[in-house]
Amino acid sequence: MPADKLTKLVSPRAVLKQIATAIPTGCRENIIVIGSLAAGFRFFGNDPKLYVLTKDVDCLLSPRVEAIAAGQAVAESLFEAKWRYHPTDEFPAPGTAKTKENSLPVARLDPPESTDWFIELLTVPESENDLDQRQNRIETSQGHFSLCSFGFLSLCEYKPLMTEFGIAVARPEMMALANLLHHPEIGAQTMSGLIQDRRIKRSNKDLGRVLALAWLSEASETDALLGWPALWRDGLQTKFPSHWRNLVRRVGAGLRQLLEPENEPDLEEARHTCEFGLLASKPPTLEVLRVTGKRLLVDAVEPLERLAL
Amino acid sequence: MTLRFECRLDDLPGFRADAVLGNTVFEVLKDLRDARRLRTTLLEMARIAAGAEKRRGVLVLDNPRITESRLREEWEGAASVIRPDIFRKLSLVIRQAGQISENPPLPAREHNALEDVLSGTCPGRTVRPTRGSEAFYDVLRLLIHQWLLGRGPVAIKWLMETAGASHPTVSNALRRLDHCLTRHSDRRVELRFFPREEWVRLLAVSDKARGTARFADRSGQARSPESLLRRLQKLQRSDVAVGGIWGAKHYYPPLDIVGNPRLDLSLHCPGKTPDFSFIERLDPALAHTERRDEPASLVVHLVQRAKALFEPGEEGIQWADPVECLLDLHEARLEPQALEFLNSFHATKGGR
Numbered sequence: 001m002p003a004d005k006l007t008k009l010v011s012p013r014a015v016l017k018q019i020a021t022a023i024p025t026g027c028r029e030n031i032i033v034i035g036s037l038a039a040g041f042r043f044f045g046n047d048p049k050l051y052v053l054t055k056d057v058d059c060l061l062s063p064r065v066e067a068i069a070a071g072q073a074v075a076e077s078l079f080e081a082k083w084r085y086h087p088t089d090e091f092p093a094p095g096t097a098k099t100k101e102n103s104l105p106v107a108r109l110d111p112p113e114s115t116d117w118f119i120e121l122l123t124v125p126e127s128e129n130d131l132d133q134r135q136n137r138i139e140t141s142q143g144h145f146s147l148c149s150f151g152f153l154s155l156c157e158y159k160p161l162m163t164e165f166g167i168a169v170a171r172p173e174m175m176a177l178a179n180l181l182h183h184p185e186i187g188a189q190t191m192s193g194l195i196q197d198r199r200i201k202r203s204n205k206d207l208g209r210v211l212a213l214a215w216l217s218e219a220s221e222t223d224a225l226l227g228w229p230a231l232w233r234d235g236l237q238t239k240f241p242s243h244w245r246n247l248v249r250r251v252g253a254g255l256r257q258l259l260e261p262e263n264e265p266d267l268e269e270a271r272h273t274c275e276f277g278l279l280a281s282k283p284p285t286l287e288v289l290r291v292t293g294k295r296l297l298v299d300a301v302e303p304l305e306r307l308a309l
Numbered sequence: 310m311t312l313r314f315e316c317r318l319d320d321l322p323g324f325r326a327d328a329v330l331g332n333t334v335f336e337v338l339k340d341l342r343d344a345r346r347l348r349t350t351l352l353e354m355a356r357i358a359a360g361a362e363k364r365r366g367v368l369v370l371d372n373p374r375i376t377e378s379r380l381r382e383e384w385e386g387a388a389s390v391i392r393p394d395i396f397r398k399l400s401l402v403i404r405q406a407g408q409i410s411e412n413p414p415l416p417a418r419e420h421n422a423l424e425d426v427l428s429g430t431c432p433g434r435t436v437r438p439t440r441g442s443e444a445f446y447d448v449l450r451l452l453i454h455q456w457l458l459g460r461g462p463v464a465i466k467w468l469m470e471t472a473g474a475s476h477p478t479v480s481n482a483l484r485r486l487d488h489c490l491t492r493h494s495d496r497r498v499e500l501r502f503f504p505r506e507e508w509v510r511l512l513a514v515s516d517k518a519r520g521t522a523r524f525a526d527r528s529g530q531a532r533s534p535e536s537l538l539r540r541l542q543k544l545q546r547s548d549v550a551v552g553g554i555w556g557a558k559h560y561y562p563p564l565d566i567v568g569n570p571r572l573d574l575s576l577h578c579p580g581k582t583p584d585f586s587f588i589e590r591l592d593p594a595l596a597h598t599e600r601r602d603e604p605a606s607l608v609v610h611l612v613q614r615a616k617a618l619f620e621p622g623e624e625g626i627q628w629a630d631p632v633e634c635l636l637d638l639h640e641a642r643l644e645p646q647a648l649e650f651l652n653s654f655h656a657t658k659g660g661r
Contacts, residue, residue, distance in 0.1 A: 218530050223539070261374045284529070287342060290374075291528045294593030 009051035010117050012040035018111060019057065019119060020165035022081045023074055028166040030070035032060040034122075034156045036209075038169035039278055042161065043216045052278065056108070057119045060170070061147065062157045067123035071138045071147045074121065075107055079142050082112040083119075094143025101135040104146035123147045124154040128240040152178040158235040172213040173228045174235055179206040180301075181247060183254040186266050196276045200269045207258050208270030211289050212278040214296045225299035232300070233307045248308035252301035259293045312422050320360040328426045333365045333419050334358075335426045340596070341373040344383060351387040351399075358398040367419060369402045371427055377403075384412065428582045446511050446518050447472040447614045448482035452490075452500050453508070454618065454632045457654045462497035473579055473615025503657060512639050520583070520611035521640060525603045528594035534572040537607060540591045541574070542625040548577040549587065550619040552610065552629035553637040557646070559620075559628045561653040566646050573637040574609050575629035577617035585609070610637065 015037060020028060033041070040052030061067040061074070085094050091105030107121040123136060126149075133150040155178045160168035183203040190199050217224040232251070236244035258267055267286060275283040284292070316329045328335040334357050341347060347370075354366035373380060380403065388396050400419075401412045404427065411420070451471055455463055468479045483490065489504045511518065526532070534555075541549065550556070553573025558564050576583055588595055588607065595607055610633060612618075619627040629637075631654070638647035651657055 215528075215530070218528075222533060223536050262376050264374075264376060282529075287527050288529050291594035294589070295528070298590060298593055 010037070010054055012037050012052050013045050015057060015117065016041055016045075016163055016165050016167065016169075019059070020163075020167045022078055022083065022111075023167070024077045025166070027070050027074050027077070029168075030061050030063075030066055031074070031167045032062050032156060032160045032170050033167060034058045034060050034153075034170040034175060036278055038175065039172050039209075039213055039216065041163065041169050042172055043220055043278075045163075052280075054277075055117055057117055059119055059121050060153060060156055061121060061123045064124050064126055064149075067147060068136060068138055071107065071121050071123065072140060075109065075138060075140045075142075075145065078109050078119070079140065083109040084112075085142060086110045086118040094140075094145060096144055097139075099144055101137055101146065104135055104137060104144055106148055107138060107145035121145075121147055122153060123149045124157055125149045125151070128154070128242060152181045152239075154239045155181075155235050158238055159231075171231070172217055173231050176210045176213045176228075177232050177235065177251065179210045180251050180255060183207055184250040185254055186257055186263065195273055198269070198272060200273055201266065203254060204258070204266050204269035205273045207254055208273040208289075209278065210255065211270060211284075211292050211296070212274045214300075215274075215284065215288070215292045216278060218292075218295070223299075225296060226303075228300035229303035229307055232304050245308045248304055251304060252297060255293055255297065255301065259290060259297075312425050318357065318360065321357065324357075326357075328422075330419065330422050330426075332361070332363045333367055335367045335369055335422075337369045337371060337426065338373070339371045341370055341375060344375060344379060347375070347380070347383050348387070351383070352391075354399055355387070355391045355395050359392075359395050365398045365400070365419075367400045367402060367415065369404070369423070369426060371404050373403060373405065443518055443613075444472060444474045444478045445482040445485060446514070447474065448479055449486065449504065449507055449511060450632045451614070451618075452486070452498070453503070454630050456500040456503070456656050457631050457651075459654075459656055462491070462493050462499035464497050468498075471614060471616045471618070473613075503651075512636070515636050515640060519636065520613065522583075522585070522609045522611075523598050523603075523605035524588060524595040524607040524609070525598040525600075526592070526594050526606050527596050530594075531604075531606050532592050532594070534569045534606070537572045537591050538626075541572075544587055544590055545625045546587055547627070548584075548617070550575045550577070550612075550617065550627040550629040550633075551622075552634045553608070553641065554643070554646070556629045556634035557631075557638055557650045559622065560631050560634065561650055564646060564653070565649060566643065571605055571641070572607050573629075573634075573641070574607065575612045575617070575619070575633050576609050577612045577619070579613055579615050583609075583611055608637070608640070610640075 016033065023031060035056070035058040036052055036054040037057045044052065061071050086108035087093065095104040108118050110118045125131065125134065131151050133148065135146040135148060138145050138147050155174045156170035158171070158174050160170050162168050183206055186201065186203045189202045191202055191205055195205070214225060236247055240247055257263060258270060264286070267289060271284060271286055271289050274289065312328055312330045314328050316326045318324055318326060318334070326334045327337045336350060336354060338346070338350060350368060354368050358364055358366040370380070384401055400415055402415070402423065403410050409423065448468055451468055455461070465476065465479055469476060472479065483498060486504060486507065489501055490498050491501050492498050515521070538551065538555070551573070552575045553571070554564070554566055554569045556573065578584065591607065598605065612633065618630040620630065622628050635647055635650055638650060
């Protein structure tokens with residue numbers, strides 16, 4: 001199954017090792033890898049022959065109080081190791097001291113001698129009430145960048161899984177929860193890039209990711225989804241202590257909408273992102289994704305909703 | 310005019326209509342997801358309607374998973390290729406979330422029959438226990454149940470109350486079994502020996518007599534029977550019991566079998582449409598299948614007599630009665646295990 005020119009097959013283990021090696025030892029504990037690479041490492045990491053289709057490796061800098069300093073240290077260290085700024089059409093060059101926060105490019109860096117993927121630095125919101133997207137300036141020798149934070153990224157900080165390389169990966173359950181909360185309904189916003197020549201709604205991609213994570217979890221461990229409600233509740237209580245119950249009410253809304261028969265075109269988009277993402281080695285049918293979504297509702301979402309009563 | 314189910318049509322050998330009312334043939338598609346299947350069925354309906362001058366065809370879609378606009382497209386597409394005089398004899402009925410739409414509206418007698426058509430074509434269709442042959446097998450199973458467990462003779466009243474059958478029905482059944490019964494002076498009855506001939510006949514019709522429904526996995530990652538059982542325990546259903554291999558092993562732990570490829574359940578639904586909604590709670594990936602070549606993760610057998618005779622177990626489990634378990638083993642083609650299970654009972658060893 002061919003990858004498009006932006007998305008490549010990468011080995012999760014090899015990429016994590018390369019990142020860990022390039023990052024100062026003291027900063028490794030500040031990094032939590034999230035996104036498809038984290039999921040790929042969790043589910044495919046032990047098989048060196050299995051790869052993940054991705055173009056970016058999202059690295060969450062945590063905790064928030066150390067994020068700016070850690071972000072600067074990490075970026076400088078990577079620049080010293082010959083990593084380069086990853087230019088885009090919108091941001092062809094790093095920012096300067098004069099660049100306003102909301103005009104700064106995101107801190108994205110290419111590894112030396114490769115353009116197969118790049119690292120993107122993010123951080124968590126300052127508080128549980130801070131759900132909007134924020135741009136946090138970091139200054140480096142190569143220019144000024146934005147350390148982006150938004151929404152429910154803090155959930156990915158909850159009990160991450162430590163790897164042998166000294167950096168952690170986010171739990172699939174928490175990444176799924178963050179995506180579910182980000183999309184209580186299917187929005188019209190589309191991805192900036194195409195996924196295998198198709199323009200896909202952001203909601204469908206992220207909810208498709210949730211379904212892929214659920215499917216992979218069940219594939220790796222019988223009844224894995226049954227453990228999600230307690231973990232979700234604990235994560236929500238930890239990160240959103242004052243209004244976690246309100247958040248529980250929106251966890252299943254977007255997923256339920258995606259599974260409605262009249263929204264089959266959206267489910268098909270979600271399926272497409274799975275086929276060219278985490279489930280590339282076993283592309284699902286619409287029916288498989290639909291029943292996976294229903295399993296997730298019955299085993300995880302509904303029990304969580306009962307726990308919040 | 311009587312509504313009949315699973316009828317043959319003389320001009321269409323090999324075809325069995327889901328339901329027939331006079332000149333109207335009903336075909337029911339449940340949970341339809343595949344537009345291709347819809348198109349095929351529409352053409353089949355056209356063929357049915359063309360087969361006899363006064364015959365009509367009604368296609369009923371129960372809870373279709375295809376969008377309304379797509380259904381309309383397919384219906385209009387069919388109209389463009391089927392001869393108008395035949396298409397006029399077809400109707401499309403859609404039931405969605407309890408609401409029924411008809412295109413075009415049905416004549417009153419067809420409309421009034423819809424509820425029965427839909428409930429009568431549920432998976433594991435209810436066999437009304439008042440019909441003679443089914444009541445006979447209910448009585449037979451009860452007598453075998455009592456005989457296997459060494460519980461001695463039973464009163465006719467007990468048979469009537471447990472089977473949910475009338476005195477004449479039970480009496481007729483007992484007359485058919487006279488050659489293997491002991492009739493006591495107090496009018497209680499019991500089997501003298503295991504009625505092999507009648508048992509073999511029961512096995513031949515057990516699928517239909519028990520309304521067996523099979524459910525296969527649609528996720529590509531079938532849940533194990535153990536996983537389904539754990540979920541069943543949480544549901545705490547009083548109308549569902551475990552049969553099959555697990556049930557047999559409950560009564561006879563040394564049963565020689567390793568592993569368990571599927572979960573057999575007995576669902577108690579006396580005289581009413583079975584409620585399969587609990588299956589979605591066990592696993593939403595399970596879908597009813599009528600294909601015998603498709604492995605079933607879950608098989609549900611209906612217990613339609615008045616009393617279930619489930620045996621309470623621990624941790625939310627109930628056990629189906631041993632006759633149900635024995636029938637389950639036969640249905641699963643586990644003949645050596647069925648024989649071993651049957652022979653494990655004291656009664657079959659010649660003891661009382």
